[in-house]
Amino acid sequence: MSQTFAPGVVIDGFELVERLPSGGMASVWKARKPGIDGDVILKIPFLDPGQDVSVVIGYEVEDMIARRLSGKHVPHFHAFGDLRNVPYIAMEFVEGTSVAALAKSAPLPFEEVRRIGIQTGEALAALHEQKVTHLDLKPENIIIAKRGAVLLDFGLARHAELPDLLAEQSDVPMGTAAYIAPEQVLGIRNDKSSDIFALGCILYQLASGEEPFGWPQTTAGMRRRLFQRPPALRSLNPNVPRWLEQIIERCMEVDRARRYTDAGQLVHDLRNPDQVRLIERKPEPTGLKALFHRLFGGGDARTELLLRKSTDMGEGPPVIVTAVDLSGGIDALAEEIRTETAIVLAARRDSRLACVAVLKTEIIGDSPQVDADGRSNYVNMLVSLKDWAHPLHLPDGRASFHVLEAVSPADAILDFAERNHAGRIVMGARASSAMRRHLGSVSTKVVAEAKCSVSVVRIKAVETAASDTTPE
Amino acid sequence: MLIGILSDIHANREAFDAALEAISQAGAQRIILLGDLVGYGPDPTYVVEKSRALIASGAVGILGNHDEAAATGNTSGMSENARDAIRWTIEQLSADQRDFLAKLPLSHLDGEILYTHAGAWRPQSWPYVMEASDARRSFEAVPARIAICGHTHVPAIFYSTAHGSVSSFTPLANKPAPLFATLRSVIVTGSVGQPRDGNPAACVALLDTGAMDVTMLRIAYDWDKTAEKISRAGLPGWLGMRLKIGR
Numbered sequence: 001m002s003q004t005f006a007p008g009v010v011i012d013g014f015e016l017v018e019r020l021p022s023g024g025m026a027s028v029w030k031a032r033k034p035g036i037d038g039d040v041i042l043k044i045p046f047l048d049p050g051q052d053v054s055v056v057i058g059y060e061v062e063d064m065i066a067r068r069l070s071g072k073h074v075p076h077f078h079a080f081g082d083l084r085n086v087p088y089i090a091m092e093f094v095e096g097t098s099v100a101a102l103a104k105s106a107p108l109p110f111e112e113v114r115r116i117g118i119q120t121g122e123a124l125a126a127l128h129e130q131k132v133t134h135l136d137l138k139p140e141n142i143i144i145a146k147r148g149a150v151l152l153d154f155g156l157a158r159h160a161e162l163p164d165l166l167a168e169q170s171d172v173p174m175g176t177a178a179y180i181a182p183e184q185v186l187g188i189r190n191d192k193s194s195d196i197f198a199l200g201c202i203l204y205q206l207a208s209g210e211e212p213f214g215w216p217q218t219t220a221g222m223r224r225r226l227f228q229r230p231p232a233l234r235s236l237n238p239n240v241p242r243w244l245e246q247i248i249e250r251c252m253e254v255d256r257a258r259r260y261t262d263a264g265q266l267v268h269d270l271r272n273p274d275q276v277r278l279i280e281r282k283p284e285p286t287g288l289k290a291l292f293h294r295l296f297g298g299g300d301a302r303t304e305l306l307l308r309k310s311t312d313m314g315e316g317p318p319v320i321v322t323a324v325d326l327s328g329g330i331d332a333l334a335e336e337i338r339t340e341t342a343i344v345l346a347a348r349r350d351s352r353l354a355c356v357a358v359l360k361t362e363i364i365g366d367s368p369q370v371d372a373d374g375r376s377n378y379v380n381m382l383v384s385l386k387d388w389a390h391p392l393h394l395p396d397g398r399a400s401f402h403v404l405e406a407v408s409p410a411d412a413i414l415d416f417a418e419r420n421h422a423g424r425i426v427m428g429a430r431a432s433s434a435m436r437r438h439l440g441s442v443s444t445k446v447v448a449e450a451k452c453s454v455s456v457v458r459i460k461a462v463e464t465a466a467s468d469t470t471p472e
Numbered sequence: 473m474l475i476g477i478l479s480d481i482h483a484n485r486e487a488f489d490a491a492l493e494a495i496s497q498a499g500a501q502r503i504i505l506l507g508d509l510v511g512y513g514p515d516p517t518y519v520v521e522k523s524r525a526l527i528a529s530g531a532v533g534i535l536g537n538h539d540e541a542a543a544t545g546n547t548s549g550m551s552e553n554a555r556d557a558i559r560w561t562i563e564q565l566s567a568d569q570r571d572f573l574a575k576l577p578l579s580h581l582d583g584e585i586l587y588t589h590a591g592a593w594r595p596q597s598w599p600y601v602m603e604a605s606d607a608r609r610s611f612e613a614v615p616a617r618i619a620i621c622g623h624t625h626v627p628a629i630f631y632s633t634a635h636g637s638v639s640s641f642t643p644l645a646n647k648p649a650p651l652f653a654t655l656r657s658v659i660v661t662g663s664v665g666q667p668r669d670g671n672p673a674a675c676v677a678l679l680d681t682g683a684m685d686v687t688m689l690r691i692a693y694d695w696d697k698t699a700e701k702i703s704r705a706g707l708p709g710w711l712g713m714r715l716k717i718g719r
Binding site for chain 2: 082163
């Protein structure tokens with residue numbers, strides 16, 4: 001434990017090269033080891049006698065969680081030192097740009113903010129899929145690398161299936177003052193949407209140059225976000241489009257029933273701004289009314305809201321992609337697909353539906369794009385798609401509509417579902433052999449290659465003409 | 473080393489055999505019988521004789537409150553069902569078997585691991601470890617890095633973290649729960665023969681001192697058969713019923 005660290009010192013084969021700027025919990029070293037390509041980061045916690053126990057716990061938490069993480073959105077972890085000897089976490093040095101460095105030039109162009117939002121949202125989705133919530137997302141902990149966003153520092157993280165050593169550890173909220181979610185200020189550490197709140201704060205800062213809630217120094221200051229909304233983003237930067245302002249505001253909703261509960265939904269909206277339904281922002285109460293509201297009105301009700309968990313919304317897939325072939329109008333199969341979609345939607349109150357139709361092009365640019373009335377096929381298909389979805393009676397914002405132009409419908413559906421983090425694909429399969437030559441193989445391929453569950457809807461063979469039906 | 477910890481077997485032959493089979497398949501190198509071999513269940517003779525054989529070949533046995541009651545006949549502080557079952561159990565056991573129970577130790581210390589049936593701060597008074605405040609008493613009273621007990625029939629793990637505070641965790645079935653090099657823990661293992669956490673499957677704790685984790689193995693067994701034996705023995709009907717619902 002009392003070993004001194006200096007350039008040239010070797011720990012378990014890792015040679016320390018250079019000490020990097022680091023905080024009060026651990027020293028961070030650039031290191032190298034024969035057999036490992038590229039630089040390695042060695043994070044060595046300060047565990048001297050007399051050190052606050054919370055440093056030990058933070059290290060134990062990071063060690064426990066990092067061992068279970070994988071994928072391109074976290075650093076590759078090389079080794080973990082024995083706590084009884086020299087504790088350390090050895091991980092890949094991630095080449096890229098820290099969002100903290102990008103934030104220095106904020107306000108950034110909105111396209112840049114959107115890109116960072118999509119990349120970080122994808123990294124969060126990957127983390128959440130591994131049952132881990134970060135709970136200390138901030139610009140310093142996000143590296144934009146060639147392979148996408150990479151998240152660092154899991155010292156405050158929580159794994160849904162492992163003990164939470166940090167629960168009820170202190171009366172002081174654990175997190176970073178500028179980005180901490182309101183429920184975390186109250187000590188709630190079990191909701192992945194807390195990471196989405198933090199990402200909203202980061203995007204707000206990147207788009208405006210200002211942290212939405214400043215840098216409060218006290219717990220009372222941090223609690224203010226329970227009652228007070230930040231200034232409208234467009235009042236700070238009028239160049240921000242309204243859809244982006246609205247997406248960021250929805251990330252920062254205090255009421256978790258109104259916040260994005262799923263990083264995939266956020267990525268979907270950022271990718272499809274034309275599908276974001278714009279709502280007028282309610283004016284904030286002003287003057288005496290605001291004071292009254294803050295002192296007596298909103299407080300308890302807000303706290304109540306916060307104690308309601310976002311996952312009380314149900315257990316179904318958060319994003320559903322339904323692919324429907326409407327080239328023959330709304331036929332029996334299209335109706336059956338709609339019924340199945342309604343069932344999947346009902347499993348989760350806040351789920352979102354992306355309705356997809358594929359406009360098949362033989363070779364790109366070589367298909368007739370206009371029908372006899374001069375309407376483009378694209379628009380026709382979009383209209384039919386909305387017409388098909390109408391009986392589902394979904395409020396605006398819960399459904400979106402997409403016409404994909406593609407040579408291979410299966411690839412287009414697979415690609416769309418993956419990019420939008422679909423939790424379920426609903427689609428049909430034709431029983432008729434004539435049609436299957438055309439479309440039937442689509443569902444086979446989607447089922448074989450999809451990264452989520454797929455519901456394939458069929459019409460019972462009895463209902464179609466016996467002569468042209470091949471038994472399945 | 474892999475250590476299989478069987479607590480609260482309660483004379484349930486079917487659950488005991490299924491649990492022993494499971495830890496043998498898992499490769500357990502050591503067996504701890506953490507108390508309450510008898511009481512409630514219909515096969516006290518079988519469980520006592522099998523335990524005696526296991527202990528003779530290296531297993532560790534610990535005294536539980538039902539074992540003590542069956543040995544001494546003192547049932548004070550017990551519920552009516554438990555008392556009825558102890559009276560019946562005493563009729564089944566030989567003097568020699570009761571003497572074996574009477575001689576089981578209250579605790580066993582193996583390096584940094586302490587085994588008791590009930591709360592380690594006063595094992596002879598049979599306190600329950602249900603909540604963080606109970607675990608805190610254990611942390612304050614004994615220095616062992618890992619204290620393992622049973623008695624509640626509900627699996628739980630408590631970690632001593634910063635400044636006297638305690639983190640509670642309900643371990644998931646068949647998923648290893650980590651232990652920590654720098655933090656002390658109290659592990660409460662579930663019951664082999666009468667689970668009460670809503671899952672009727674027998675519970676065995678598998679402690680891996682190398683990987684530093686503990687897994688609550690859940691093993692389905694023929695609880696209908698055990699319940700039928702309970703009924704045939706004339707023991708209270710609820711004792712059979714509860715096996716089927718794990719309460």
